[in-house]
Amino acid sequence: MLLGRVTGTVVASQKEPLMEGWKLLVVRQLDAENHEAGGYVVAADAVGAGVGEVVLYATGSSARQTETTKDRPCDAVIMAIVDTWEIGGTEVYRK
Amino acid sequence: MLLGRVTGTVVASQKEPLMEGWKLLVVRQLDAENHEAGGYVVAADAVGAGVGEVVLYATGSSARQTETTKDRPCDAVIMAIVDTWEIGGTEVYRK
Amino acid sequence: MLLGRVTGTVVASQKEPLMEGWKLLVVRQLDAENHEAGGYVVAADAVGAGVGEVVLYATGSSARQTETTKDRPCDAVIMAIVDTWEIGGTEVYRK
Amino acid sequence: MLLGRVTGTVVASQKEPLMEGWKLLVVRQLDAENHEAGGYVVAADAVGAGVGEVVLYATGSSARQTETTKDRPCDAVIMAIVDTWEIGGTEVYRK
Amino acid sequence: MLLGRVTGTVVASQKEPLMEGWKLLVVRQLDAENHEAGGYVVAADAVGAGVGEVVLYATGSSARQTETTKDRPCDAVIMAIVDTWEIGGTEVYRK
Incomplete structure (x- = not known):
């Protein structure tokens, strides 16, 4: 998984059902x-x-292992909102 | 998924059935x-x-989760035509 | 899928059956x-x-969706020989 | 698999069950x-x-083949703690 | 698949069974x-x-299609020892 920041939205009406x-x-x-x-x-x-928000996301086939995405053509899913992370004992981020 | 612009076409007659x-x-x-x-x-x-057109495409095994590509040797599929997207509240693209 | 040109061959006798x-x-x-x-x-x-020859190839699990490679340890397969492709209405390649 | 060093921790309370x-x-x-x-x-x-610690980790669908991660939206798993590795007969790391 | 040269070994006793x-x-x-x-x-x-030795290796889910790695958390497998390969009719390597 990787850490990311949600910065925008995409709208698409003509799409895979x-x-x-x-x-x-x-x-x-x-x-x-x-x-x-x-x-x-x-x-x-x-x-x-x-x-x-700062989130954790998964890519590839693992992105299809949530209720929202099961058996759907999804290759990236936001699976958690991060509260905090630390590196070497130092807090890098807190929500 | 990633955003892309369709720029061309490929024709192949000798191919996997x-x-x-x-x-x-x-x-x-x-x-x-x-x-x-x-x-x-x-x-x-x-x-x-x-x-x-500006589209959303999926890669990897997720590209095989549409009706067109199910159980076929496809590793990239266009799954939506993008209407609009915005970053930080500013519209970046509108169809 | 990606476009590629076949440039060589590999021979291996000691291999996965x-x-x-x-x-x-x-x-x-x-x-x-x-x-x-x-x-x-x-x-x-x-x-x-x-x-x-110029070919189209698939990678990852999609490379196992042909008759030749089904259920085998293959992560890249040539699935088509390209006849022609064009970008922005201009022909880039013709066989 | 790749070699890596564990350098930090992530906490997330709002997440995929x-x-x-x-x-x-x-x-x-x-x-x-x-x-x-x-x-x-x-x-x-x-x-x-x-x-x-120095560890070995797997990514992609292979990261879902451990007891901890089976059928879960995981695309990276630590699967071993490395004792030692050597390159060209020279020890590069020992725990 | 990709070509590679085996250059070292990794030992890990605390690992996924x-x-x-x-x-x-x-x-x-x-x-x-x-x-x-x-x-x-x-x-x-x-x-x-x-x-x-010079080998051919597969990555991703395809690395789990050998007897050694079936249903195991493996994302890279050596599947063949290369005898020879040539590019443009010229031999690049011979064992």
């Missing part, structure tokens, strides 16, 4: 020091995340 | 600000996309 | 303008491709 | 000479690893 | 011209490879 009901969020990847790492994904939201 | 009927589109990856990001994929089209 | 009978080809990745993109894969051939 | 009970660790990738390679993952721990 | 019996080898990726390409993986050995 199995995507119906997904909230599609733009997530920018964070490095382990809480800086933007350059990449992004558009992820389905499985936990009620919103713009600005 | 399970690919029969696919429309193969060249999709250039876009970054979150709607600039071309350098990479591309050739994706099967599951939603009737055309050259010039 | 499930690989028996595969033709192993070195495929150099092409970018969307038909230039070599730097990377390569060794792919199993599912369509009778030969050295010099 | 299937993640319940996971210990989430920040793992920095190591190169083959035991230098930090730049990347990281947040991995579920299947072997009782702690901060500072 | 399903890894029991694996020989874990450090494999450096080779480019198509037989130069080291920078990356590496730690792969399970399915064919009796040893340090110094």
Whole structure:
């Protein structure tokens, strides 16, 4: 899994029927020091995340192991909202 | 999933029988600000996309979760045509 | 899927029994303008491709969805020989 | 699999129910000479690893093949604590 | 699949029970011209490879399609020892 910050939303009306009901969020990847790492994904939201929040996301087939995404064409899912993380005993981020 | 712009088409007559009927589109990856990001994929089209459109595409095993691609050797599928996306409350793209 | 040019062959006699009978080809990745993109894969051939041909190849679990590679330890397969592709209405390649 | 060093922890209370009970660790990738390679993952721990330890981790669908992660939305798992590794007959690391 | 050279070994006693019996080898990726390409993986050995040998390895879920690795948390497997490969009709490597 990777850490990311939700920065935006995507709207699509003409789509695969199995995507119906997904909230599609733009997530920018964070490095382990809480800086933007350059990449992004558009992820389905499985936990009620919103713009600005720091989240944990999974990619690949593992992104289809949530109730929201099971057997659907999803390759990135937000699976947790991060409360805090620390590196080497120092807190890097707190919600 | 990633955002991309459909820029071309691929034609192949000598192919795996399970690919029969696919429309193969060249999709250039876009970054979150709607600039071309350098990479591309050739994706099967599951939603009737055309050259010039901005789409959402999935890769890996998730690309086999649409009716068009189920149990077929597809590792990239166009699954939605994007209407609009925004970053930090600002609209980046509108169809 | 990605576009590539077959540039070589690999021979291996001491191997996983499930690989028996595969033709192993070195495929150099092409970018969307038909230039070599730097990377390569060794792919199993599912369509009778030969050295010099431009092909479409799939990677990951999707590479196991052809008759040649089903349930075998294959992560890259040549699934089509490209006749032509075009970008922005301009033909980039013709066989 | 890749070698990594556990450098931190992530806490998330609002999450996919299937993640319940996971210990989430920040793992920095190591190169083959035991230098930090730049990347990281947040991995579920299947072997009782702690901060500072050198571990082996798997990514993708293979990360769901442990008892801890089976059928759960996990794309990175710590599957072993490394005792020692050597390159070209020279010991690079010993626990 | 990719070409690589076995350069080392990894020993881990505290591990996922399903890894029991694996020989874990450090494999450096080779480019198509037989130069080291920078990356590496730690792969399970399915064919009796040893340090110094040039091998073919598969990654991702395909790495679980050998007898050694079936249903186990393996994302990289050595599946063949390379005898020879050639590029553009010129032999690049012979065992």
